[in-house]
Amino acid sequence: MWHPCTQMQRARTAVPPLPVARAKGPWLEDYEGRRYFDANSSWWVNLFGHADARINAALHDQLDRLPHVMLAGCTHGPAVELAERLSALTGGVLGHVFYASDGASAVEIALKMSFHYWRNTGQDAKREFVCVRHGYHGETLGALAVTDVAVFRDAYDPLLMRAHMVMSPDARQAGEGESAADVAARAIAEVRTLFSQRQGHLAAIIVEPLVQCAAGMAMHDPAYLRGLRALCDEFGVHLIADEIAVGCGRTGSFFAFEQAAPPGEPPLWPDFVCLSKGISGGYLPLSLVMTRDAVYSAFLGDDVARGFLHSHSYTGNALACRAALAVLDRFAEDDVLERNRADARALTTALAPLHGDARVEHMRQRGMIWAFDVREPFAGERFAERFHLAGREHGLLIRPIGRTVYLLPPYVLDEGLAQWLAQRTLATLDATLRRTPDIHAACTPEPPVA
Numbered sequence: 001m002w003h004p005c006t007q008m009q010r011a012r013t014a015v016p017p018l019p020v021a022r023a024k025g026p027w028l029e030d031y032e033g034r035r036y037f038d039a040n041s042s043w044w045v046n047l048f049g050h051a052d053a054r055i056n057a058a059l060h061d062q063l064d065r066l067p068h069v070m071l072a073g074c075t076h077g078p079a080v081e082l083a084e085r086l087s088a089l090t091g092g093v094l095g096h097v098f099y100a101s102d103g104a105s106a107v108e109i110a111l112k113m114s115f116h117y118w119r120n121t122g123q124d125a126k127r128e129f130v131c132v133r134h135g136y137h138g139e140t141l142g143a144l145a146v147t148d149v150a151v152f153r154d155a156y157d158p159l160l161m162r163a164h165m166v167m168s169p170d171a172r173q174a175g176e177g178e179s180a181a182d183v184a185a186r187a188i189a190e191v192r193t194l195f196s197q198r199q200g201h202l203a204a205i206i207v208e209p210l211v212q213c214a215a216g217m218a219m220h221d222p223a224y225l226r227g228l229r230a231l232c233d234e235f236g237v238h239l240i241a242d243e244i245a246v247g248c249g250r251t252g253s254f255f256a257f258e259q260a261a262p263p264g265e266p267p268l269w270p271d272f273v274c275l276s277k278g279i280s281g282g283y284l285p286l287s288l289v290m291t292r293d294a295v296y297s298a299f300l301g302d303d304v305a306r307g308f309l310h311s312h313s314y315t316g317n318a319l320a321c322r323a324a325l326a327v328l329d330r331f332a333e334d335d336v337l338e339r340n341r342a343d344a345r346a347l348t349t350a351l352a353p354l355h356g357d358a359r360v361e362h363m364r365q366r367g368m369i370w371a372f373d374v375r376e377p378f379a380g381e382r383f384a385e386r387f388h389l390a391g392r393e394h395g396l397l398i399r400p401i402g403r404t405v406y407l408l409p410p411y412v413l414d415e416g417l418a419q420w421l422a423q424r425t426l427a428t429l430d431a432t433l434r435r436t437p438d439i440h441a442a443c444t445p446e447p448p449v450a
Contacts, residue, residue, distance in 0.1 A: 023050030046282030062322035078321035094290035099316035103244035103276035104138025106287035114204040130205035133168040136214030169220035180221040188227035204238035209256035216404035217371035225260035241270040248278035252367030286320035343413035350422030371406040
């Protein structure tokens with residue numbers, strides 16, 4: 001078995017994969033019965049814990065009705081209902097949904113759809129794309145072309161189309177006396193310069209709203225999104241919001257882009273939204289692209305070549321769509337966003353000791369995402385690997401990004417579990433940096449039973 005994002009030489013020797021036998025709620029259990037808290041939601045997909053009773057029931061019901069049918073020439077209820085309910089969450093602005101299977105595929109679809117829209121409307125010169133420094137959008141060739149994470153991109157760079165790169169709005173770049181909004185303003189100014197220079201040639205800009213996750217949970221001010229929307233309107237450029245990681249309530253609103261408009265003002269929306277990961281609750285591969293009437297209408301006609309030429313065998317899989325509908329039911333029935341705000345306050349309070357820790361910097365939080373950076377003099381060699389292994393010893397499945405430790409837990413916290421998670425994270429940090437490695441672990445109670 002060849003594992004993803006893994007140097008298999010290390011996996012064979014120093015860092016063997018964690019064998020998981022079963023899971024329930026936020027807990028994973030190995031074959032010896034040891035439990036691990038899924039602190040990163042299994043690569044950010046698991047929203048309501050593993051083996052959620054309501055999602056399980058929906059899938060059992062759908063399994064007896066219709067597991068799958070091709071969407072070319074056929075249709076089915078779960079795909080139709082999911083599209084309608086997602087559209088309603090945008091007030092009908094993003095009224096058309098195209099399904100795929102994974103996040104990178106959704107990005108490919110949005111890029112191709114934008115390019116094809118401009119060609120169908122007689123603007124063939126608009127074929128260039130803009131992406132943000134340190135952004136991540138997937139590892140297929142089109143998505144990788146608008147990604148700026150060297151470990152993923154460099155090996156395949158000769159195969160990629162060329163995209164324009166603009167400054168990241170990462171608030172960690174703030175100079176003395178600068179705010180996050182000031183950094184966002186500098187980043188917007190750079191976008192304006194590029195848009196002016198390449199006017200008439202740019203198809204779209206793609207951005208991760210509010211948090212650039214693979215860049216180490218780099219967070220930015222919502223003013224950046226407002227600025228992008230205004231510039232895209234001014235220069236006739238599509239705005240693609242990659243919400244694969246940051247959508248589905250992760251940043252505090254169902255769509256991260258909902259936070260672009262100031263409170264009390266009408267909502268702002270991009271031209272495309274890409275969703276995946278949490279949309280199916282961590283159960284089944286599903287992704288989708290939402291877009292506007294104007295884009296959809298540009299593909300209508302009698303000529304097949306004018307239609308959008310893209311397909312996957314499992315596009316709009318009925319089981320995956322039914323899982324997504326169960327996820328939307330949870331949001332509607334449980335007031336998930338409000339409950340998350342209370343849980344977020346509890347975990348933020350429990351993590352407060354990190355603010356005074358000289359070993360860390362840039363403690364930050366947005367919605368249900370927490371992150372801090374370990375200062376370089378303290379991190380040492382292979383910090384992420386060492387922290388991951390120490391986390392296992394402390395009952396955590398946690399995978400830092402470089403020197404960035406982040407918590408992205410399922411939406412099943414309570415005050416007691418938040419305190420336990422914070423304590424175990426601090427204990428893991430101490431153990432990794434070889435400073436009082438046992439003090440927290442020794443005095444920390446066993447995790448509460450889920």
